[in-house]
Amino acid sequence: MPLGQITLPVTFGSLDNYRTEFIKFEVVDFESSYHAIFGHPTLATFMVVPHYPYLLLKMPGPNRILSL
Numbered sequence: 015m016p017l018g019q020i021t022l023p024v025t026f027g028s029l030d031n032y033r034t035e036f037i038k039f040e041v042v043d044f045e046s047s048y049h050a051i052f053g054h055p056t057l058a059t060f061m062v063v064p065h066y067p068y069l070l071l072k073m074p075g076p077n078r079i080l081s082l
Contacts, residue, residue, distance in 0.1 A: 016040040026060065031077040035059050 018041050025034040037056050062073045071082040 016042050024056070026073065026082055027075055027080050031075045031080060033060065033073065033075050033080065 019038055020041055021036050021038045023034050024037045025032055027033055037052075037059065039050060057071075060073045062071045064070075065072055065081075073080050073082070
């Protein structure tokens with residue numbers, strides 16, 4: 015059962031080319047090796063396109079395409 019929700023700013027990129035969006039997270043009380051899990055709605059918010067051959071995520075930024 016989730017304890018609640020929190021909305022936090024999430025930023026990807028570098029100092030000269032970055033993108034920030036506010037993402038809503040579910041807060042749960044259990045042990046995990048992950049601090050946060052980004053699902054399909056988060057990737058859609060950032061307009062991410064997976065590039066499987068290079069194991070990269072690409073998204074539009076204000077100056078150019080970001081590769082993560």
